[in-house]
Amino acid sequence: MVIRKEQLLKDLNERKNPNSQKLSDHPLLIKPREPEQDFPVLSEVEVVRHYSRLARMNYSWDDGLYPLGSCTMKYNSLLNEKIAGMAEIANLHPSLPAEKVQGALEIVYETESMISRLLDIHGVTLQPAAGAHGELIGVYMISAYFAEKGEQRKKILIPDSAHGTNPASASMGGFDVQKIGSGADGLTDLADLRKHADKKTAALMLTNPNTLGVFETQIVEIKKILDEQGILLYMDGANLNAMVGKISFGAMGVDLTQLNLHKTFSTPHGGGGPGQGALGYSERMKPYLPEFQIRKNDKGVYEYYRPEKSIGRMKTWYGQFGNILRAWAYILSYGNQSGKIAETAVLNANYLRKKIEGLLEIASPNPSMHEAVFNHNALQQRGLSTLNLAKALLDCGFYAPTIYFPLSVPGAIMIEPTETETKAEMDLLASAIKEIFEQDADVTRHSPHYTSVQSIDETGAARNPVLTWRE
Ligand SMILES: *Cc1c(COP(=O)(O)O)cnc(C)c1O
Numbered sequence: 464m465v466i467r468k469e470q471l472l473k474d475l476n477e478r479k480n481p482n483s484q485k486l487s488d489h490p491l492l493i494k495p496r497e498p499e500q501d502f503p504v505l506s507e508v509e510v511v512r513h514y515s516r517l518a519r520m521n522y523s524w525d526d527g528l529y530p531l532g533s534c535t536m537k538y539n540s541l542l543n544e545k546i547a548g549m550a551e552i553a554n555l556h557p558s559l560p561a562e563k564v565q566g567a568l569e570i571v572y573e574t575e576s577m578i579s580r581l582l583d584i585h586g587v588t589l590q591p592a593a594g595a596h597g598e599l600i601g602v603y604m605i606s607a608y609f610a611e612k613g614e615q616r617k618k619i620l621i622p623d624s625a626h627g628t629n630p631a632s633a634s635m636g637g638f639d640v641q642k643i644g645s646g647a648d649g650l651t652d653l654a655d656l657r658k659h660a661d662k663k664t665a666a667l668m669l670t671n672p673n674t675l676g677v678f679e680t681q682i683v684e685i686k687k688i689l690d691e692q693g694i695l696l697y698m699d700g701a702n703l704n705a706m707v708g709k710i711s712f713g714a715m716g717v718d719l720t721q722l723n724l725h726k727t728f729s730t731p732h733g734g735g736g737p738g739q740g741a742l743g744y745s746e747r748m749k750p751y752l753p754e755f756q757i758r759k760n761d762k763g764v765y766e767y768y769r770p771e772k773s774i775g776r777m778k779t780w781y782g783q784f785g786n787i788l789r790a791w792a793y794i795l796s797y798g799n800q801s802g803k804i805a806e807t808a809v810l811n812a813n814y815l816r817k818k819i820e821g822l823l824e825i826a827s828p829n830p831s832m833h834e835a836v837f838n839h840n841a842l843q844q845r846g847l848s849t850l851n852l853a854k855a856l857l858d859c860g861f862y863a864p865t866i867y868f869p870l871s872v873p874g875a876i877m878i879e880p881t882e883t884e885t886k887a888e889m890d891l892l893a894s895a896i897k898e899i900f901e902q903d904a905d906v907t908r909h910s911p912h913y914t915s916v917q918s919i920d921e922t923g924a925a926r927n928p929v930l931t932w933r934e
Pocket of ligand 1: 533534593594595596626628670699700701702723738
């Protein structure tokens, strides 16, 4: 079947409409574009085969493990996908008035309260579109908090083991960033923190577990230093995999914390679709929340409200509803066993670490949380680079780990198996790394050999993307 666009529009316009308005004049119809010159005309079977071929060139969760640390690619259970696809809820229009979508608002409200129970913090809002957006909302709230108190605090402290989005969000929010060092153990340097924590400081943005995959065990001392100067504690908990249901953000004295549903709560990541963030807050931060909060009134009816000292609107409506649905289903399917997510994620990361440690050198001696970070020393001794290892793993049928991040580790290789991996699959990854070390270094250096494309010009692809059929 050949579809010709002009013919299609002609057919549509000629179709008799009892209200006799020409279809292309209908106010809701997007005006047809001018006909493209040389627009390719393809048959259905050609299009289907083209996309099937492309799909086979791709790598996905359905093929194997994604050892991608920090970003976390986690398998999404089919159950959650099924729930998110239920037409009755998935097709609701966000502009429907609150009284018509009580069930949907209840799901958002319940997801917020379940996550706040998992974090053990005063409340959670699902307004952020993603992790970095959650940070920005948090930074604006910090600004509003001190403006209200009439205090001039322009500085935010950020350890060098923090995620790169932290300094970006702080400076977008109008703050100056002061870097804090780390000790040899990968933990925040307390002396350096003490030196910079003063009455001009608004907050500390602490990534925990930090980007070395290590838990900040000195949190009690850190909080004491902050409290003495009236400094807020912002904890970047984007990746909650090691801590779900295991830790109390309230007890750590956290004022704000953002996390990514697309890292921990089974919503798609890296598929080109939207992510979804969550922002946890302490009681004193609540009045500054962005607009479109949901509450349950005295009559048990869910309604939107604008908090009294709100920083304003940061996102339309209540967020990426499809992802909230997946997270809701994921949390409920674990019930009171959600601590098992963290236990298995940490066990898997440490198992894989032990299997690989004889080959690659670990970056921090402290036990790993959800991911393990290695440096490139052992590779360099063989005349190889981190990039060579990553490319060689593609030949072994794996996705590449996160590489050259964090910047504080030379040639970093960051591996996170997540809780969904089996021992057998992790053993396969470890033996692939061993084989890469044993094979001729020249073969590794010229990898990949078996992927659909080999040596690609990555800079060129990013700078000059070819996105249409035109050359
Ligand atoms: C992924 C990540 C972020 C950024 O989240 P996005 O959703 O990509 O904006 C921030 N902090 C940490 C620790 C992360 O792992």
